[in-house]
Amino acid sequence: MTLPPLPDSAIVLRDDATEWRAAVRAAGRALTRSGATREAYTDRMIGVLEEFGAYVVIAPGLALAHARPGPDVVRNGLAVVTLAEPVPFGHPHNDPVRVVVGLAVTGADEHVASVAGLANVFNERSAIERLASAATIADVRDVLDGADRTAPSSEATGDPA
Amino acid sequence: MRIVAVCGLGVGTSAILKANAERALDRLGLTADVDASDLAGIASAAADAQVVLTSTELAARVREALGRTWAEIIEVENYFDVDEIGRKLDASLG
Numbered sequence: 001m002t003l004p005p006l007p008d009s010a011i012v013l014r015d016d017a018t019e020w021r022a023a024v025r026a027a028g029r030a031l032t033r034s035g036a037t038r039e040a041y042t043d044r045m046i047g048v049l050e051e052f053g054a055y056v057v058i059a060p061g062l063a064l065a066h067a068r069p070g071p072d073v074v075r076n077g078l079a080v081v082t083l084a085e086p087v088p089f090g091h092p093h094n095d096p097v098r099v100v101v102g103l104a105v106t107g108a109d110e111h112v113a114s115v116a117g118l119a120n121v122f123n124e125r126s127a128i129e130r131l132a133s134a135a136t137i138a139d140v141r142d143v144l145d146g147a148d149r150t151a152p153s154s155e156a157t158g159d160p161a
Numbered sequence: 162m163r164i165v166a167v168c169g170l171g172v173g174t175s176a177i178l179k180a181n182a183e184r185a186l187d188r189l190g191l192t193a194d195v196d197a198s199d200l201a202g203i204a205s206a207a208a209d210a211q212v213v214l215t216s217t218e219l220a221a222r223v224r225e226a227l228g229r230t231w232a233e234i235i236e237v238e239n240y241f242d243v244d245e246i247g248r249k250l251d252a253s254l255g
Binding site for chain 2: 048051052053054055056058059060062064066067068069091092093094103105108112113115116118119122123125
């Protein structure tokens with residue numbers, strides 16, 4: 001499963017956000033900077049949390065910031081923002097957030113597979129910790145590319161029972 | 162057997178939940194169709210489903226949207242914990 005593109009310009013290390021809106025905004029800026037979205041998408045990602053609550057904190061320490069496809073999505077894209085200090089998003093089990101992954105997709109159905117590729121990355125238990133403590137862009141890439149590199153044989157070797 | 166994974170939008174987290182539910186079912190030796198849905202479409206998506214998977218954060222709204230249903234609603238805390246998903250599916254289906 002191929003992940004949406006993650007250019008270097010969409011990776012932010014040790015952002016100084018101290019509350020969830022600022023953390024999501026950092027992911028939105030990264031998506032816009034990398035050419036995946038226009039600025040309005042950031043406000044829509046924040047709107048998702050305002051409407052549905054902190055369910056986007058889908059694992060301990062990890063928020064998947066995203067919104068529906070729309071005219072402000074230029075192309076599919078990912079962003080990775082690590083936080084200098086953990087930030088509470090209001091989730092009963094998975095707070096505080098240390099890594100925000102921003103996701104933009106141009107259409108819903110055809111991208112379910114690429115989004116599911118994130119499962120290949122984060123099913124590795126150490127992935128969130130390794131991302132949170134990444135010192136360089138290369139460190140981030142190591143975590144995310146791990147799934148792609150092993151993809152051809154992932155069912156046999158990348159998915160230990 | 163049908164399982165529906167539901168999130169607010171149906172484009173991000175439900176796709177991850179669907180992928181890991183399929184993985185968990187595989188480990189349990191069970192087969193089921195797993196679909197992803199958003200909250201707005203859950204009533205029709207889950208019409209003939211046995212299980213609805215969602216986040217603890219969304220469970221109340223899923224119940225409200227479903228109304229009277231035969232489907233069991235399973236709340237998942239960590240979407241990347243295939244063991245957790247498998248344990249909860251096994252308890253529900255086994």
